[in-house]
Amino acid sequence: MNPLEQADHWLSAANLDALLEQGFFIVDEACPTALFNALIEESKHLQAEFQQAKIAQGGLNQAIRGDTTRWLLPTDTTGSQYLALLEKLGNSLNQQLYSGIRRVEAHYASYAAGDYYKLHRDTPLSSHSAKHPTQQARVISTVFYLNPVWHLAWHGELHLQDHSEQWHKILPLPNRLVVFQSNLLHEVCPATQERRSIAGWLRRDESIF
Numbered sequence: 001m002n003p004l005e006q007a008d009h010w011l012s013a014a015n016l017d018a019l020l021e022q023g024f025f026i027v028d029e030a031c032p033t034a035l036f037n038a039l040i041e042e043s044k045h046l047q048a049e050f051q052q053a054k055i056a057q058g059g060l061n062q063a064i065r066g067d068t069t070r071w072l073l074p075t076d077t078t079g080s081q082y083l084a085l086l087e088k089l090g091n092s093l094n095q096q097l098y099s100g101i102r103r104v105e106a107h108y109a110s111y112a113a114g115d116y117y118k119l120h121r122d123t124p125l126s127s128h129s130a131k132h133p134t135q136q137a138r139v140i141s142t143v144f145y146l147n148p149v150w151h152l153a154w155h156g157e158l159h160l161q162d163h164s165e166q167w168h169k170i171l172p173l174p175n176r177l178v179v180f181q182s183n184l185l186h187e188v189c190p191a192t193q194e195r196r197s198i199a200g201w202l203r204r205d206e207s208i209f
């Protein structure tokens with residue numbers, strides 16, 4: 001399969017329905033193995049560039065989230081391929097739903113054992129969107145797990161509330177992608193092992209750069 005066709009496979013009719021009805025869907029074996037392994041390698045290789053993550057309001061707050069992150073750049077050999085997949089997903093969503101997605105952003109994230117990210121939504125009003133409160137910048141959130149193995153007993157679940165207020169515990173299994181509406185409540189539970197991922201967002205606004 002051409003790697004970019006991967007994003008079409010992500011947005012099957014059943015997954016699109018789940019996104020609209022429940023607010024999320026999960027794709028296992030989301031990327032070709034070679035790309036999955038290369039993303040793990042790149043994430044580890046860039047470890048020295050990871051920084052303490054900021055909370056959406058802008059500040060550092062380790063009582064809310066403990067992970068470290070590094071934005072994927074178009075110049076990253078492997079990260080750029082993942083960004084292209086997210087763009088393709090955004091284009092497919094625009095074709096199917098007129099969702100108005102204009103750009104994507106994603107960061108490599110690493111949670112050390114014991115780190116967590118407390119209950120939150122990915123759509124706080126930024127100083128820009130506060131002036132345009134109907135325009136939420138982040139529309140769709142994605143998380144792709146970069147753990148080569150993961151055991152139930154290690155925890156580190158993504159705890160996600162769907163549109164019917166049902167809670168789901170989603171393990172960060174190897175090569176698993178979770179796609180959800182950015183306004184859903186969710187949290188990252190602490191794990192007993194290091195937990196690596198790429199968190200990405202499909203956005204409605206234009207780049208400010």
Ligand SMILES: O=C(O)CCC(=O)C(=O)O
Pocket residue numbers: 117122143157158186187188197199
């Ligand atoms: O890693 C996860 O499962 C979710 C991460 C998250 O909620 C975020 O980065 O906003």
Ligand SMILES: [Fe+2]
Pocket residue numbers: 120121122141186
């Ligand atoms: Fe989040």
